[in-house]
Amino acid sequence: MSETPLMKQYREIKENHQDSILFFRLGDFYEMFFQDAVTASKELGLTLTSRNKEKGMDVPLAGIPYHSSASYITKLVNKGYKVAICEQVEDPRTVKGIVKREVVKIVTPGTVIDVDSLDATSNNYLLSVKHLDNKTGIAYLDITTGEFKVLEIEDDSDYSKTFNELYKIEPKEILVEFNFYEALKDKFDDYSKKIDSKVTLVNKLRDPENFLTDYFNIVSLESFGISEAKAAVHAAGMILDYALSMQVDGDLPLEKIEYINITNFAEINSTTRRNLELTRNQREKTSYGTLLWVLDKCKTSMGTRFLKKIINNPLLEIEEIKKRQDDLQYFMDNILIREEIKEKLGEVYDLERLAGKIVLGNENGKDLTALKKSIISSLEIMDFLRETAFFTGIDTKTLTQIRDIIEESIKEDAPFSIREGNIIKRGYNQELDEIFKIMSSGKDYLLEIEAREKERTGIKNLKIKYNKVFGYFLEVSNSNKDLVPEDYIRKQTLSNAERYITEELKEYEDKIINSKSKVEEIEYYLFKEISGKIKEKREVLNKLSEILAYLDVIISFAVTAIENNYVRPEFVDDYVIEIEEGRHPVVEKLIGREDFVSNNVRMDREGNFIILTGPNMAGKSTYMKQIGLIQILAQIGSYVPAQSARLSIVDKILTRIGAADDIVSGQSTFMVEMSEVSNIINSATERSLIILDEVGRGTSTFDGISIATAITEYIHDKIKAKTIFATHYHELTELEEKFDSILNYRIEVEERSNSVVFLRKIVRGGADKSYGIEVARLAGLPKEVLLNSKKILRGLEKRKELIEKTVNVEQLSLFAANDMVEEEKKNLKEDLYEELLFDIENIDINNVTPMEALGLLGELKKKMEEIN
Numbered sequence: 001m002s003e004t005p006l007m008k009q010y011r012e013i014k015e016n017h018q019d020s021i022l023f024f025r026l027g028d029f030y031e032m033f034f035q036d037a038v039t040a041s042k043e044l045g046l047t048l049t050s051r052n053k054e055k056g057m058d059v060p061l062a063g064i065p066y067h068s069s070a071s072y073i074t075k076l077v078n079k080g081y082k083v084a085i086c087e088q089v090e091d092p093r094t095v096k097g098i099v100k101r102e103v104v105k106i107v108t109p110g111t112v113i114d115v116d117s118l119d120a121t122s123n124n125y126l127l128s129v130k131h132l133d134n135k136t137g138i139a140y141l142d143i144t145t146g147e148f149k150v151l152e153i154e155d156d157s158d159y160s161k162t163f164n165e166l167y168k169i170e171p172k173e174i175l176v177e178f179n180f181y182e183a184l185k186d187k188f189d190d191y192s193k194k195i196d197s198k199v200t201l202v203n204k205l206r207d208p209e210n211f212l213t214d215y216f217n218i219v220s221l222e223s224f225g226i227s228e229a230k231a232a233v234h235a236a237g238m239i240l241d242y243a244l245s246m247q248v249d250g251d252l253p254l255e256k257i258e259y260i261n262i263t264n265f266a267e268i269n270s271t272t273r274r275n276l277e278l279t280r281n282q283r284e285k286t287s288y289g290t291l292l293w294v295l296d297k298c299k300t301s302m303g304t305r306f307l308k309k310i311i312n313n314p315l316l317e318i319e320e321i322k323k324r325q326d327d328l329q330y331f332m333d334n335i336l337i338r339e340e341i342k343e344k345l346g347e348v349y350d351l352e353r354l355a356g357k358i359v360l361g362n363e364n365g366k367d368l369t370a371l372k373k374s375i376i377s378s379l380e381i382m383d384f385l386r387e388t389a390f391f392t393g394i395d396t397k398t399l400t401q402i403r404d405i406i407e408e409s410i411k412e413d414a415p416f417s418i419r420e421g422n423i424i425k426r427g428y429n430q431e432l433d434e435i436f437k438i439m440s441s442g443k444d445y446l447l448e449i450e451a452r453e454k455e456r457t458g459i460k461n462l463k464i465k466y467n468k469v470f471g472y473f474l475e476v477s478n479s480n481k482d483l484v485p486e487d488y489i490r491k492q493t494l495s496n497a498e499r500y501i502t503e504e505l506k507e508y509e510d511k512i513i514n515s516k517s518k519v520e521e522i523e524y525y526l527f528k529e530i531s532g533k534i535k536e537k538r539e540v541l542n543k544l545s546e547i548l549a550y551l552d553v554i555i556s557f558a559v560t561a562i563e564n565n566y567v568r569p570e571f572v573d574d575y576v577i578e579i580e581e582g583r584h585p586v587v588e589k590l591i592g593r594e595d596f597v598s599n600n601v602r603m604d605r606e607g608n609f610i611i612l613t614g615p616n617m618a619g620k621s622t623y624m625k626q627i628g629l630i631q632i633l634a635q636i637g638s639y640v641p642a643q644s645a646r647l648s649i650v651d652k653i654l655t656r657i658g659a660a661d662d663i664v665s666g667q668s669t670f671m672v673e674m675s676e677v678s679n680i681i682n683s684a685t686e687r688s689l690i691i692l693d694e695v696g697r698g699t700s701t702f703d704g705i706s707i708a709t710a711i712t713e714y715i716h717d718k719i720k721a722k723t724i725f726a727t728h729y730h731e732l733t734e735l736e737e738k739f740d741s742i743l744n745y746r747i748e749v750e751e752r753s754n755s756v757v758f759l760r761k762i763v764r765g766g767a768d769k770s771y772g773i774e775v776a777r778l779a780g781l782p783k784e785v786l787l788n789s790k791k792i793l794r795g796l797e798k799r800k801e802l803i804e805k806t807v808n809v810e811q812l813s814l815f816a817a818n819d820m821v822e823e824e825k826k827n828l829k830e831d832l833y834e835e836l837l838f839d840i841e842n843i844d845i846n847n848v849t850p851m852e853a854l855g856l857l858g859e860l861k862k863k864m865e866e867i868n
């Protein structure tokens, strides 16, 4: 069976793109064949047909219209497929036989350039990791914005820092060499499951230095300050090579490589980011109820994207923080300017991605008008801020040039398509104007010729007519044949008339017939010329985007501070956290400012370890998270929810808070808990802030208490970090007496006849019981269950007593064992009384037979005897 030339061409192209779904351009459609067609029809819900059946072949076929392809491509890419776009690279009108076709780009999750299909408020990162000489190099880029960064991680034997960065950056696609992937398969797979992304295996690049210097046209990588960062350079080479191979015929908007020194920022590991819900909530992974949700009042998506980066990277330098605070204060003070700028920012489009589109060659007329409008608004913003330093160094002249180029040339209502004309304004290009003149004055022009020719020849009934075969012609009746001048060219003879054409008429006809396609052609050419000019000036657009994003975030901080009554934290070069009337920024918004009870905290050298006790639901976790969040807010330059705050810089915020998704990773809760704690203990320094929530809960009470105590002592003696440890083991409160800088706090509850009222106030001193059953009662557990749990509790406490009596009490150095036994006895008695009351309270007199009543009485009496 012979293959058609088309199928031969298809097969040859497909051979080089085995791992992709090939979108094969046929006229106005992209067609997929064979297995690609089967896959795509399944994934996209397309009809599967077949081709060439009559020739004895049965080729599965599925197609999608060219103009709506973007959403289909995105869908496939999101499902993890790679899509190769194959275009006709010749004009079918000018070729005989089969049109030449080539793959012009390949789309993967990390290389999507169709920004309309992406989330505007998130970057779409492609990332590469390379392990070299005991260092991990990471490179990441967003090809829609041109951001290209590298960093290096040292001392990371378990790769926890590496993955912390990954979770922080949240790339959609990770490039990694096979060996490295194999060694860390679980971690990579876990990442791609959690973040919904793809791992792509790549090969080692032979000479990344030369490759990079060639690409950026620089002499040495020292221009980017990375010549010594070998692992980062390798990662950068890998990623650039990959990105270029995906954009087969397009440019990338990459200007430079930026080196990030991760030690310039406070470390917030991924556990902490999850626990404190900085940018994603724990339930549905959206931003609702997160710190980002409170802070994000940004008017542009550039602002929101930048804000996420800021939240993930708290500063370490007081001076840098103060600069942000000063900028923020400026917008608190200058209300009118702030409001004007907010409005103007609302008119600014995503400049960063617009500039990226232009470089990628993916722009349309609407994009250029959006760019112009954005520049106009930006210039107005600059004018409002001319007394400030926000826009220092920006090249306003170039900006106005770009604005003017677009203003002169691009129609306000330009369409999405750049191939169908209607983009270029009249008056911009003479050739184009002439064609339009001809098109619009067509009829008049013909009448003019007709009148002139009548006059010249004296043929009264001379007429200009049109038909499909000859186009425009002059018709002369036989009677006037001899008046026809020499320059008429005869085309056709009819029985009663002759038809002629003239040079002039033919010229006109060519213009008319071709003018539409000519207009489209010229407009396309001009459009590309214009965006080419803008592309050359893109540097100023990048700079402008950067400044606007910063402004947007700072104003957003100011608005948040005003709306929620935040205060400027004071930073001192000391060892202190001192917050008056602090609030949890998220919870206060969720439950309402009036209902939220504020609390103080003070930690310094004299007291740097707080043991926080209180019943479940009292507010321990909220209080601790609030302190962590206030510290983060302060170090990103925001104001904080408090009356006042005096803080020092912390280098790390480390948390262990029981998380719901421990189960997902398949490890036991206790194992997860302990490995997180060991992580914390191994990386904390004196300057860190540690938050431990109920550590030791995952195991039995005695184990738990012992581990919790040992951890406390270790942190206290060896690390000396500021620490808050919430626990319902009230036994831990005894540590206060043993260590000077350990302080007990508890959350107040009020007991009212068998129930508790949460006061949410933190006070000095430890709690003496955990109120677990009381809280369970509040939660509406059936009385039978409550009662039974009291019985079980009592049983357990009896056993505990027994154990404590038999083990060598001296070894439990921490507890004054005898006292405790006494204490427990007292408690037990109280509980029994309580239970007695509970029982009596719960006798339903109306539903008890006399016999049952007698039995109950007997039971009650027995309990009485037990108590005495």
Ligand code: ADP
Binding pocket: 587, 591, 595, 596, 597, 598, 614, 615, 616, 617, 618, 619, 620, 621, 622, 623, 760
């Ligand atoms: P715990 O960790 O002690 O079990 P949580 O911190 O989880 O308690 O708090 C339980 C609930 O109490 C929270 O969901 C919140 O709605 C409320 N809460 C906590 N702290 C406060 C507060 N300071 N003011 C008002 N409500 C609070």
Ligand code: MG
Binding pocket: 617, 620, 621, 622, 693
């Ligand atoms: Mg809690």
